[in-house]
Amino acid sequence: MSRGPxxxxxxxxxxxxxxxxxxxxxxxxxxxGAVSAAWDAGIRYFDTAPHYGIGTSERRLGQRLAGYPRxxxxxxxxxxxxxxxxxxxxxxxxxxFAVPDDDHVRQWDFxxxxxxxxxxxxxERLGLDRVDILFAHDPEEGPTQQAFDEGLPALARMREEGLxxxxxxxxxxxxxxxxxxxxxxxxxxxLSGRYTLLEQAEAAELLxxxxxxxxxxxxxxxxxxxxxxxxxxxxxxxxEYAQAPxxxxxxxxxxxxxxxxxxxxxxxxxxxxxxxxxxxxSVVLGMRTAAQVRSNAQRxxxxxxxxxxxxxxxxxxxx
Numbered sequence: 001m002s003r004g005p006x007x008x009x010x011x012x013x014x015x016x017x018x019x020x021x022x023x024x025x026x027x028x029x030x031x032x033g034a035v036s037a038a039w040d041a042g043i044r045y046f047d048t049a050p051h052y053g054i055g056t057s058e059r060r061l062g063q064r065l066a067g068y069p070r071x072x073x074x075x076x077x078x079x080x081x082x083x084x085x086x087x088x089x090x091x092x093x094x095x096x097f098a099v100p101d102d103d104h105v106r107q108w109d110f111x112x113x114x115x116x117x118x119x120x121x122x123x124e125r126l127g128l129d130r131v132d133i134l135f136a137h138d139p140e141e142g143p144t145q146q147a148f149d150e151g152l153p154a155l156a157r158m159r160e161e162g163l164x165x166x167x168x169x170x171x172x173x174x175x176x177x178x179x180x181x182x183x184x185x186x187x188x189x190x191l192s193g194r195y196t197l198l199e200q201a202e203a204a205e206l207l208x209x210x211x212x213x214x215x216x217x218x219x220x221x222x223x224x225x226x227x228x229x230x231x232x233x234x235x236x237x238x239x240e241y242a243q244a245p246x247x248x249x250x251x252x253x254x255x256x257x258x259x260x261x262x263x264x265x266x267x268x269x270x271x272x273x274x275x276x277x278x279x280x281x282s283v284v285l286g287m288r289t290a291a292q293v294r295s296n297a298q299r300x301x302x303x304x305x306x307x308x309x310x311x312x313x314x315x316x317x318x319x
Contacts, residue, residue, distance in 0.1 A: 003159075003185075003187055006166075006187065006214065006216060006281075007074075007132065007133070007165050007166040007187065007188075007216075008281075009045055009074065009216065009218065009281045009282040010042075010043065010044050010045045010074075010282060011275060011282060011283065011300060012043055012045075012271075012282070012283060012284075012285065012296065012297065012300045013043065013045035013046065013047055013218070013282050013283065013284035013285070014034075014035070014038045014043050014045065014046045014047065014284070014285070014287055014293070015047050015220060015284045015285055015286040015287065016046060016047060016048040016052065016057045016060075016061045016286075017048075017049075017052045017053075017057060017286050018034075018057075018286050018287060018288035019031045019034070019035075019048070019052070019053070019056065019057040019060040019061055019288075020048075020051075020052030020053025020054075020055075020056040020057030020060075020097055020099065021053045021056060021097050021098040021099050022052065022053070022096060022097060022098075022286070022288075023096055023097075023098065024098050025098045026288050028060075030288055030289050030290075031060045031064060032064055033289060033290035034287050034288060034289055034290055034292065034293050035061065035064035035065065036064070036290065037290035037291075037293040037294055038287065038293045038297075039068060041293060041294065041297035042297070043293070043297065044072060044073040044074060045073065045074045045075075045076075045282060045284070046061060046065065046073060046074070046075050046076075047075075047076045047077075047190075047218075047220075047284050048061050048075070048076070048077050048078075048126075049077055049078035049081075049135075049137055050077070050078065050079075050081055050082075050083050050106075050118060050121070050122060050125075051078065051081050051095070051106065051137060051138075052097065053092070053097040053099045054083055054092055054097065054099055054101055054104050054105075054106070055083055055104065055125050056097070056099050058077060058122055058125040058126050059125045059126075061075075061126065062125060062126035062127040062128060063127065065126075065128075066127060070128070070129075074132040074133065075126065075128065075131045075132055075133070076131060076132060076133035076134070076135060076190075076218075077119075077122045077126070077131050077133075077134065077135075078118075078134065078135045078136070078137035078170060079110070079114070079115045079118040079119060079122075079134055079135070079136055079137060079151065079155070080108060080109070080110050080114075080115075080118070080136050080137040080138065080139060080142055080147065080151065081106045081107070081108060081109075081118070081137060081142070082106070082107045082108075082109045082114055082117060082118055082121075083104045083105070083106060083107075083121065084104060084105055084106075084107050085103065085104060085105075086101060086102055086103050086104050086105050087102055087103075087105075088100075088101030088102060088103075088104070088105045089101060090102065108142035108143055109143075110136065110139065110142065110143055110146040110147040110150055110151030111146065111150050111151070111154075112150055112151075112153075112154035112157075114151075115134075115136075115150075115151055115154040115155060115158070116154065116158070119131075119134060119158065119163065119164075130163070130164070131164060132164065132165045132166065133164060133165065133166045133167070133168065133187075133188065134155055134158065134164045134166075134167050134168075135167070135168045135169060135170040135188070135190050136151050136152060136155065136167075136168070136169045136170070136180075137170050138170065138171055139151070139169060139171065139176055139180075140171055140173040140175075140176045144176065147169075148179065148180070148183070152167075152169070152180065152183060152185050152186065153185065155167040155185070155186075156185045156186075159187075166187040166188055167185070167186055167187055167188070168180075168186045168187055168188035168189050168190060168215075168218075169186060169189050169190070170189070170190030170192070170218075170220075171189075171190070171191075171192065172191075172192035172193050172194060172221070174191075174194055174202055174203055174205075174206045177189045177191060177206055178205060178206050178209055181206070181209045181210055181213050181215050182209060182213070184213060186215060187215065187216065188215060188216045188217070188218055188281075189206075189210065189215060189216075189217055189218070190217075190218045190220055190284070191203065191206070191217050191218070191219055191220065192220050192221040193220075193221040193222075193224060193225070193240075194206075195207065195217070195219060195274055195277070195280070196219075196221070196222050196223075196224050196228065196270065196273065196274065197222070197228055197255060197266075197269050197270045197273040197312070198224050198227065198228060198248065198251060198252060198255070198270075198317075199224070199317055200317065201317055207277055207279050210279040211278060211279050215279070216279060216280075216281040216282075217274075217277075217279045217280045217281060218280075218281065218282045218283075218284055219274035219275075219280050219282070219283045219284070220283075220284045220285075220286075222270050222271060222273070222274055222283055222285070223267070223270055224239055224240075224248075224270075225238050225239055225240050225241050226238040226239075227239045227244050227248060227249075227252050228252060228255070228266055228267060228269075228270035229267055229270070230266065230267070231256065231259075231260075231265045231266055231267070232256060232266075233249060233252045233253045233256055233266070235249075237249060237252065247318040248318060250318075251315065251317070251318055252266070254315055255269060255312065255315065258308060258311045258312055258315070259308065261308075261311075262304070262305045262307060262308035262311070263305070264302055264304055264305075264308060265299075265302075267299050268299045268302045268304065269304065269308065269312065271283060271285065271296065271299040271300050272299070272300065272302075272304055273312070276309065283300070
């Protein structure tokens with residue numbers, strides 16, 4: 001199946017998981033303020049998924065984008081988890097979202113019918129007539145073989161039909177992403193962690209294959225679950241949502257020292273680092289409030305001295 005010209009993505013995208021109440025509730029005022037601030041900051045790429053708050057993120061994002069010209073922004077969402085009538089367990093914190101799940105539950109489905117149904121239901125929740133990008137979401141956590149045998153070919157057919165402009169796979173699993181790139185079907189991957197200021201070794205082969213197959217990368221989780229998110233690295237900093245190991249704390253502090261010497265901050269380096277690789281086309285950051293949006297936009301716009309990157313390149317990644 002033929003792939004069209006590469007979809008041009010902005011350097012910075014808005015990750016809307018927090019609009020689905022990731023970890024804690026996001027108020028309607030916070031959600032509205034965040035999207036408005038993103039637009040004012042020039043952000044024109046918004047990423048969401050049915051998984052985020054059992055549809056809450058898609059509904060909130062769509063409501064808040066409704067006032068903007070549709071031709072001026074890009075939206076990506078995901079397939080693989082259908083939202084079916086409940087009842088659930090009462091709340092969704094087991095999946096990290098502070099929403100009730102009384103009415104709907106998730107069900108894995110990477111069949112062609114499931115992928116097309118997921119797409120149609122996402123459009124309804126978003127209130128849009130189209131999305132620009134569809135990612136197969138976390139196939140390593142669900143029916144992986146079905147995702148490759150049925151899901152990716154279905155997405156490719158939807159691209160051929162003009163239903164979406166680009167397709168891809170979103171995951172933190174480099175082996176799954178490598179396999180997806182080598183199918184020759186996809187345009188993009190959404191890589192969670194694994195290629196950050198802190199660590200690059202695990203993604204080395206994947207990035208080489210992305211260049212070889214002309215597959216673009218959307219980098220997410222670039223703060224490594226919080227370890228790179230502050231100017232100074234606290235003792236209780238987290239990595240992969242747990243206490244950061246001593247070796248990684250030490251490396252993060254070394255990188256923070258480099259940033260300080262060159263008049264920038266550790267988060268500035270973390271946000272911009274992935275874009276230094278030719279395969280990385282966008283960095284998507286989760287944003288809950290207008291203040292977070294403005295801070296992230298400033299980080300992306302900060303000028304990093306070349307000498308800072310040279311010093312970063314001299315540091316050794318922990319093994």
